[in-house]
Every structure is written in structure tokens, then in C-alpha cells.
Amino acid sequence: MWVALTLYAAATVMFIFGVTFVREKLTRRAVFVSALGLVPQIAALGVRWARLGHGPYIGYYELANALTLCTVVFFVVAAWRNPRLSATGMGIMPVAVLLLAGAMLASKADMPITAGLASYWLFVHVAFANLAFAALAASFGLAVVFVIRRRSDGGKWAQRLKKLPPQDVVDELTARFVLAGFLLWGIMIATGAIWANESWGRYWSWDPIETWSLIVWFIYAIYLHLRFRLRWRGERLAWFAIVAMPITLFCLLGIPTVFKTIHAGYMGGVEG
Amino acid sequence: VIRRVWRGAARFLKSVGLVSGLLAFIGVWSMAATLIPQGDVASRDVADWAASHPAVEPLVAALGLHQAFTAITFLACVFVLALSMAMCSWQRTKAATGRARTLRKARRADESSIIGDHDLEIVCDPALSASEVLSVVSGTLTHLGIKTKERDGVLAAVSSPLSVWGSPIFHWALLALMVVILVGSLQRSDGLMALTVGQTKVDAPASYGRLRTGPLHDWSAVHRSIRLDAFEPDFRAEGIDRGPTPTVSVLDEAGNVIQKQRIYPNMMLHAGSLSINAPAYGLSATLSIADTSGAEIARSVEIIDFSQAAPEGTVPVEPLKLSDGAGNILLLISVTVPLDRTGDRFAEWMPNAPTARVVVTSPTGESLSDSVVSPGQGVSLSDGVVLRLVDIGWYARLSLVDDWTTPVLYATMVIAMIGLAITLLFRQQLLLATVVEGPEGRRLVAKLRLWRNTPTSRSEITSELTTALGNDAKGGTS
Numbered sequence: 001m002w003v004a005l006t007l008y009a010a011a012t013v014m015f016i017f018g019v020t021f022v023r024e025k026l027t028r029r030a031v032f033v034s035a036l037g038l039v040p041q042i043a044a045l046g047v048r049w050a051r052l053g054h055g056p057y058i059g060y061y062e063l064a065n066a067l068t069l070c071t072v073v074f075f076v077v078a079a080w081r082n083p084r085l086s087a088t089g090m091g092i093m094p095v096a097v098l099l100l101a102g103a104m105l106a107s108k109a110d111m112p113i114t115a116g117l118a119s120y121w122l123f124v125h126v127a128f129a130n131l132a133f134a135a136l137a138a139s140f141g142l143a144v145v146f147v148i149r150r151r152s153d154g155g156k157w158a159q160r161l162k163k164l165p166p167q168d169v170v171d172e173l174t175a176r177f178v179l180a181g182f183l184l185w186g187i188m189i190a191t192g193a194i195w196a197n198e199s200w201g202r203y204w205s206w207d208p209i210e211t212w213s214l215i216v217w218f219i220y221a222i223y224l225h226l227r228f229r230l231r232w233r234g235e236r237l238a239w240f241a242i243v244a245m246p247i248t249l250f251c252l253l254g255i256p257t258v259f260k261t262i263h264a265g266y267m268g269g270v271e272g
Numbered sequence: 273v274i275r276r277v278w279r280g281a282a283r284f285l286k287s288v289g290l291v292s293g294l295l296a297f298i299g300v301w302s303m304a305a306t307l308i309p310q311g312d313v314a315s316r317d318v319a320d321w322a323a324s325h326p327a328v329e330p331l332v333a334a335l336g337l338h339q340a341f342t343a344i345t346f347l348a349c350v351f352v353l354a355l356s357m358a359m360c361s362w363q364r365t366k367a368a369t370g371r372a373r374t375l376r377k378a379r380r381a382d383e384s385s386i387i388g389d390h391d392l393e394i395v396c397d398p399a400l401s402a403s404e405v406l407s408v409v410s411g412t413l414t415h416l417g418i419k420t421k422e423r424d425g426v427l428a429a430v431s432s433p434l435s436v437w438g439s440p441i442f443h444w445a446l447l448a449l450m451v452v453i454l455v456g457s458l459q460r461s462d463g464l465m466a467l468t469v470g471q472t473k474v475d476a477p478a479s480y481g482r483l484r485t486g487p488l489h490d491w492s493a494v495h496r497s498i499r500l501d502a503f504e505p506d507f508r509a510e511g512i513d514r515g516p517t518p519t520v521s522v523l524d525e526a527g528n529v530i531q532k533q534r535i536y537p538n539m540m541l542h543a544g545s546l547s548i549n550a551p552a553y554g555l556s557a558t559l560s561i562a563d564t565s566g567a568e569i570a571r572s573v574e575i576i577d578f579s580q581a582a583p584e585g586t587v588p589v590e591p592l593k594l595s596d597g598a599g600n601i602l603l604l605i606s607v608t609v610p611l612d613r614t615g616d617r618f619a620e621w622m623p624n625a626p627t628a629r630v631v632v633t634s635p636t637g638e639s640l641s642d643s644v645v646s647p648g649q650g651v652s653l654s655d656g657v658v659l660r661l662v663d664i665g666w667y668a669r670l671s672l673v674d675d676w677t678t679p680v681l682y683a684t685m686v687i688a689m690i691g692l693a694i695t696l697l698f699r700q701q702l703l704l705a706t707v708v709e710g711p712e713g714r715r716l717v718a719k720l721r722l723w724r725n726t727p728t729s730r731s732e733i734t735s736e737l738t739t740a741l742g743n744d745a746k747g748g749t750s
Contacts, residue, residue, distance in 0.1 A: 115514045119538040168729040176696070176725065183692045190685040197678065199538050201549035201671045202462075206341050208306045218299045222292045228724075229288040259306060 001044045007037030012093040031079045057126045058111040064103035074134035091144030121195035132184035139177035143241035175227045182220045208259035212251040286359035294353045305340030361443040372433040383706045392718040397742035402707040412740045417727030429703040438694030445688035456677035459488040467500035468556040468573045468667040495525040503666040516553045518668035545676035552669040557607045564656035574607045575667045578620040585611030585618030606631045626664040700724035
């Protein structure tokens with residue numbers, strides 16, 4: 001896992017240098033290095049999966065790892081399909097590095113699947129949480145480069161990021177990734193509700209994690225209304241996507257450390 | 273006047289500002305609710321919080337933030353949101369109908385209809401023939417992510433008319449979800465029923481310990497009983513410890529088994545609209561009361577909960593009341609089971625040598641006897657009447673939810689997500705182009721609508737086509 005972290009960190013540095021010094025090759029290689037980092041990460045998670053008999057679903061280490069993996073896969077696929085998006089790695093890869101570094105600092109203790117977690121809904125629910133986060137992280141990366149370029153107003157940074165699609169396309173892509181994240185987050189909430197009903201006999205109990213996941217959904221719903229109904233464009237909407245990201249991350253990883261929650265079990269804590 | 277008021281109200285309800293404001297308010301309200309303890313004012317958490325936050329407590333109490341999700345402010349916002357969603361859904365349906373009609377019409381478009389109705393015009397390099405122009409345009413659009421088809425001199429990239437229905441489906445489904453939740457809360461019954469092994473209870477209000485019933489719930493339509501067949505204190509399945517596991521049967525009016533299964537986490541029992549979960553368990557003590565001749569005159573099963581705060585680790589759910597023929601309470605009998613200890617905690621399990629502490633008190637609270645008995649032993653009550661402990665076993669506290677709306681709720685969520693997926697995955701675009709010969713040379717005329725999910729923008733298309741066709745663009749946007 002340290003190898004993966006090193007490669008992701010190297011990719012981040014390469015993105016920053018590649019964009020700052022307008023070295024397109026370096027930016028393209030950074031995408032390759034990001035993809036290379038996936039190999040040891042997938043291998044390490046695979047070994048752990050085989051040893052424990054369950055996927056990366058439980059505890060901060062596994063969850064942050066899975067979020068990182070999905071974020072990087074999402075980015076690499078997007079950059080591979082549309083090379084013009086490579087420079088967004090400058091915004092996305094630091095999130096991946098911070099997440100994985102956080103995971104490396106957390107406890108790596110083995111956590112078995114308990115009776116409360118032994119359900120195929122666990123896989124579905126967590127998978128959609130990871131995918132939603134990856135899409136929203138991509139929107140965050142796009143919003144970051146949008147703001148940088150906009151603030152530069154034709155200056156140095158605009159030149160450095162000129163290989164990216166035009167600003168209106170970046171703006172549109174940000175909205176599309178938000179929409180994708182909104183859909184995936186919605187599925188996460190829906191599968192969570194179904195699982196809660198099957199597990200606890202109630203589909204919604206206003207538990208802090210449930211409440212915050214709804215809050216995050218509402219935040220992105222407001223974004224989409226502003227974007228598609230009020231035709232908001234540009235920097236203020238990009239800032240919206242940027243500010244929403246830490247709230248999303250807090251919802252996924254921070255809630256059990258702050259609030260008493262019946263979901264604490266998935267972080268390896270005691271259910272409140 | 274009525275029409276004017278209605279229009280004003282409708283305009284207000286479907287305004288994006290209102291929707292965004294309501295979503296933001298509900299979000300902030302919910303955030304506050306996670307920071308402030310929820311519950312009755314008398315509950316310990318709420319009382320402690322109120323004592324430690326005397327400055328803000330009056331405001332919090334006045335707003336109803338201790339019961340944030342049933343507070344009138346919250347419910348009023350949700351109600352207005354539902355009204356707003358209904359208006360928006362209707363508006364989106366009308367818009368989608370119009371777009372679908374436009375797309376259907378576009379599929380039948382020919383050269384003359386494009387020439388008569390276009391919003392982009394680019395003068396082409398005279399060196400390019402008409403077919404070369406269309407070829408260049410096709411190549412440029414493909415590069416921008418739009419695949420085109422050429423038919424009878426017309427280049428077309430027209431989405432399916434079905435692509436426009438995602439957003440209306442999503443919004444109507446969300447509205448339906450809110451209605452289903454409301455109907456569910458009005459007609460559902462949700463309660464806890466305690467059963468000892470072998471015991472059967474009719475599914476009726478009297479059988480429940482705690483019960484919440486919606487005003488539309490019809491008990492007269494419920495004709496079933498619940499039986500606890502077995503209780504396995506330690507059950508393993510698929511290599512996982514499932515914990516204490518009851519086996520429960522649902523019986524019909526004639527006593528036939530409708531459904532029978534073990535219940536453990538993630539393995540609820542479903543029988544029609546009924547779902548049964550087993551959230552708690554405890555111990556039970558079967559008592560027999562015998563007269564002076566030794567003949568049994570009554571039998572009762574007392575249920576006992578675990579409690580780390582209790583002196584011996586258990587508390588009776590309710591004391592047994594012995595009454596005379598007129599219903600006057602003569603004696604109160606409290607039964608607990610002293611637990612074994614593991615470290616400084618009580619082992620919430622059947623003791624190795626189970627016994628029962630039987631405390632007999634008068635109705636005034638005067639203690640008459642306090643003794644610990646083993647199964648088979650008895651306690652003298654009065655006038656030769658003996659209370660005998662038959663055995664100590666387990667009981668399961670079942671959570672029964674009778675709600676036929678749950679599958680409807682699931683279906684509504686699925687439909688909402690399908691609608692959202694259509695919105696995300698399907699492009700809503702209309703691009704029709706053809707070449708026109710005119711006095712100022714050969715021109716590309718096009719009709720362009722990029723509503724949703726297009727990989728490029730109108731400005732990028734215009735700019736790229738202008739460059740590719742080697743001339744300036746006329747035409748504007750519409």
C-alpha cells in the first residue's frame with residue numbers, strides 16, 4: 001500500500017509540475033503513474049480480501065482505501081477516454097493521496113464481518129457510496145481547474161491549462177459528474193434504506209449518517225437546480241462543487257467519529 | 273381573482289428559489305438536529321443538554337428542535353416542498369412533452385424543413401463540394417463526441433424522444449415517495465411483542481408491549497397469531513455468529529403455519545405485509561401457584577430483562593399481580609434472575625445454575641418475603657398457597673411491522689433512480705445540418721439544440737465547424 005501511496009504522491013507532483021511548467025508529456029505520464037499506482041493498491045486490497053473473506057467495507061482503513069481506489073479508477077478512465085481532462089488530476093489526485101495517507105495512519109486491524117453486516121446489501125450499499133464519491137471527486141477536480149483558470153483570466157494559469165476543454169465544456173462536465181454523483185449517492189441512500197429495513201425493521205430512523213447523507217444529497221440537488229433551472233454557470237457554481245466535497249467526505253468518514261450512530265459498526269466502533 | 277391568485281401561487285411554488293431555499297432550510301435544520309439530542313423533553317439526554325446549554329435551550333425548545341423531524345416547522349417545509357415538487361413535476365412534464373414532439377418531428381426532417389427553420393449558418397470554403405462539407409462536418413462532430421447519420425443530404429444527430437422523460441419520471445417518483453411514506457405512516461402498525469418459547473399470541477393490540485398504530489390501520493382485517501417455536505442462544509450460519517436466534521411462526525386464523533423461520537440480523541421474517549425482527553431478548557421464569565392441596569390453580573410466565581444497572585443484572589418487565597375475585601390486588605410478586613459475573617459486568621446470558629429471586633410485596637409496598645429459589649422450589653405466599661418456580665428459559669422481544677406500503681416504497685425508489693439514470697445517461701440533443709447553394713456560395717445551415725448531456729457546447733461546435741469549413745459563422749443562438 002505504501003508503494004501505491006508513493007506512486008499517487010508522485011503523480012500528484014507530476015500533475016502540478018506538468019501543468020505549472022506546461023509540460024504536456026509530464027501530465028500524460030502522471031496519468032500513467034496514477035494508473036500504475038492502482039496495481040499495488042488493488043493487489044494489497046485483494047490479498048486482504050482473500051485473507052479476511054470480505055471486501056474493503058469495514059473500518060476507516062478499508063473504507064478510505066476503497067474510496068481512493070474508486071476515485072483514481074474513475075479519474076484514470078476519464079483521462080484515458082478524454083485525454084484533454086488529464087490536467088484535472090491536479091485537483092483529484094491530492095484528494096486521493098490525502099485519503100490514502102489517512103488510511104495508512106489508521107488502524108489496520110482485521111475486522112471480521114459481524115452478523116449485523118453479513119448481508120449482500122453491504123456490498124451494494126458501499127459500492128455505490130464509493131462510486132458516488134469518485135464521481136463527486138471528479139466534479140471537485142474539474143471545479144478546481146475551472147476556478148484556477150477563471151481566476152487567471154487569460155493569464156499564466158489559463159495558458160498552463162489551455163489543453164483542457166473550453167471553460168463551458170469543463171463547466172458542463174462538472175455538472176455531469178455532479179449529476180452522476182447525485183444518482184449514485186441516491187442509489188446509496190435507497191439501498192441503505194432497504195438494507196436498514198431488512199436489518200433493523202425500519203427504513204429510515206434519522207440516524208446522523210442517514211441525516212447527513214440526505215443533507216449531502218440536498219446540497220447537490222440545490223447545485224443541480226441552480227445549474228439546470230436557474231442556468232447558473234461559471235465560478236460561483238464551481239465554488240459550490242468545491243465546498244460540497246469536504247461535507248461529502250465528512251459524511252462518509254467523519255460522522256462516526258463525531259456522533260453517536262447506529263452505523264458505527266461499519267467503522268469498527270460500538271453502535272450507539 | 274381566483275385565477276390570478278392561483279397563478280401567483282403556482283408561480284411561487286414552482287420557483288427554483290423556493291425549492292433551493294426549502295432544500296437548504298431542511299438541510300440546515302437536519303444538521304442542527306444531529307447536533308442537538310433528539311427525544312422527549314423529559315429524556316435524560318435532552319435534560320442534560322438543556323442544563324449545559326441554558327443560553328440556547330429556550331430557542332431550541334421553542335423551535336421544537338429536540339423533536340426536529342416531527343416539529344411543525346419541519347413538517348410544514350416538507351409539505352410545501354411536496355407541493356412545489358408537484359408543480360415542478362407538472363412543468364417538467366409539459367416541457368418534456370414539447371421536447372419529445374420536437375425530437376419526433378426532427379426525425380422526419382428533410383432539407384427543406386432545415387432550410388426553413390435553422391439557427392446556425394456557416395459559409396463554406398468554395399473548394400469543398402456539398403458532400404465534402406457534410407463529410408467534414410461529420411468528422412468534426414465525431415471528434416467533439418457527436419455521432420451523426422447522413423440521409424438524403426441531411427446530417428442528423430437526434431436523440432430518442434424517450435430521452436426527455438428522465439427528469440419528469442424522477443420528480444413524479446419523488447413526489448410519489450413522499451405520498452407513500454405519508455400513507456405508510458397513517459396505516460402502519462409497529463410494535464414490540466414479547467414471547468417465551470412455546471408461547472403463541474394473537475396479533476392484536478393487547479398482545480403488544482409498546483405499539484404505535486396509524487389512524488388508518490384496520491385491526492379487524494388482521495387474523496393471525498405469532499408463535500415462538502424455539503430460541504437458540506448461540507446460532508451460527510455460514511461461519512458467522514448470528515447471536516441469539518428465535519424461530520418464529522406466523523399462524524393463520526385456523527392455526528396453520530403461514531411462515532416459519534429463524535430470525536437474526538439481516539434475516540427478517542416476511543409474511544405478506546408483516547415483517548418480524550428480533551431486536552432484543554431476555555430471560556423468562558415460569559411460575560405455578562398451587563393451593564393448600566397442592567393442585568395448580570394458576571400459571572404465569574414472567575419476562576425479565578437484562579440490566580447492568582440492576583443489583584443482580586436483571587429487572588422484571590412487570591411485576592406479577594395476584595388479585596382476589598373482585599379484582600383487588602392482594603400481592604405483587606417481582607421475579608428476577610441473578611446473573612453470573614464476567615469481570616465487573618454481568619454476563620447477559622443464562623447463568624450456569626439459574627435461580628430466581630422472588631420478592632413478594634403488599635400493594636402498599638411492604639416487603640413480605642424475599643427468597644432465591646431454584647427450579648422446582650416454592651415460596652409460601654399466604655394461607656398455604658405456594659408459588660413454585662417451574663423453570664427459567666428465554667424470551668424474545670419481537671418487533672412486528674405491518675405495512676403494505678414497504679414494497680411500494682421500494683418500487684418508487686427504483687423508479688426514481690431509473691428516471692435519474694435516464695437524465696444522466698441519455699443525451700437530449702437535436703442536430704440537423706444540410707448544405708445550401710446560394711448567391712454568396714455554399715453554406716452549411718443547421719438546427720442545433722443541446723439540452724442535456726452533450727459532450728460539447730454550442731460555442732465549441734460553432735468554433736470548430738467554422739475552422740473546419742474555413743470560413744466565418746453567421747447565425748446566432750436561439
